[in-house]
Amino acid sequence: MTPHLASGNHLSLIGHEAQHFLWQQQGSVGVITLNRPERKNPLTFASYAELRDLFRALSYVDEVKAIVIEGAGGNFCSGGDVHEIIGPLTSMSMPDLLAFTRMTGDLVKAMRACPQPILAAIDGVCAGAGAIMAMASDLRVGTARSKTAFLFTRVGLAGCDMGACAMLPRIVGQGRASDLLYSGRSLGGEEALSWGFLNRMVEPEQLLNETLKWAGDIAAGPNFGHAMTKRMLHQEWSMGVDEAIESEAQAQAICMMTKDFHRAYEAFVAKQKPVFQGD
Structure with a gap:
């Protein structure tokens, strides 16, 4: 091992087992599967933190060259779990609330800081923090039936969550981002493709394979x-x-x-x- 790797700048995720989602390596492509299909793959306090820590670790992983994020059961991610996150937040103190919002923002920071290109495979519901994870990915492949919604205004919050007001306008433009962040409405697959939020659109049964193929092509590059x-x-x-x-x-x-x-x-x-x- 070369000195710079031996000094602590090298990790391996071979054999790694995630606790709150699925992680597998297919060749040089790492695959994250949000795996609570009975609830449309919502996030919890624990899964936020584990995803953040995984993306941080990927900065030191050489054998993974690209990353795919998908959701199980025909949906990408429904955002923060209403019962396990939204409910508890209503009774938290300001310091605890700020700790939580900083943690969710740290997930986006970790995704942007990890060197591997991230591809989101988006089918069905892609809402709230799920839409943010798709936004924070480098490339997005979707289906006609995908529905992406930045729902924060629907629960009485601002649209400026987890970097949305900085990143979404750079993807779809200021006016279109304003539309989505003020209204909380769903962006269908065809519209998402025409707006540039989706890079590609495929049939649902082809989504994972096409995304993995694209990730593999990227992983084979420099x-x-x-x-x-x-x-x-x-x-x-x-x-x-x-x-x-x-x-x-x-x-x-x-x-x-x-x-x-x-x-x-x-x-x-x-x-x-x-x-x-x-x-």
Whole structure:
């Protein structure tokens, strides 16, 4: 093992068993399955925290090159469980409420900070915090019957939850984001595709396989470069154009030092397809 990995910057999730959802590795693709289909896969205090911790850990996992999030039973995620989260929140103190909202926000931060591209496979209900997890993913594949709703206003809250007011306008535009966040209405699959919230739309029975195939294609690419792309996409939100161009110059120069860059050149010269290894 190289020194930088031996010094504590390397983890393996092979054989890892999640407690509050399913985790499996299919080759170089990690698959998270929200697995409470009888309730349309809602989140709990414990599952929020475990998802946050898993995405944090993935920053140190080399064998996982891309991540797919799906829901069991024909739905993606119905958001926070009404009985296990919403009810208890009504009797919490302000410090406890703030601890909770910061924890949910930390899940989004962890998703954006983990270097692997995240693909959400969205079918059926995708609501509340479920819609936020889809929004925080890098790519979204959906179905015509998917229904995405940022429901916070429906329960008397603001639409500005877990980064929605910062991220959603960058995906669908300010006016369309305002529509969704003020109304809490559902965004159907066809409309979500036309708005750019969904990157692709497939038949429900093809959803997981098509998403896994796309994730596999990404995982076979230059993973160091993909991680740099994700970092730049996130960091450049707050940069001016000149600053962004300089940051990308530095990022690209770093990528040119990787073996994958040399492999791509050597494969081109040999008229072969490069085999990237992420270093």
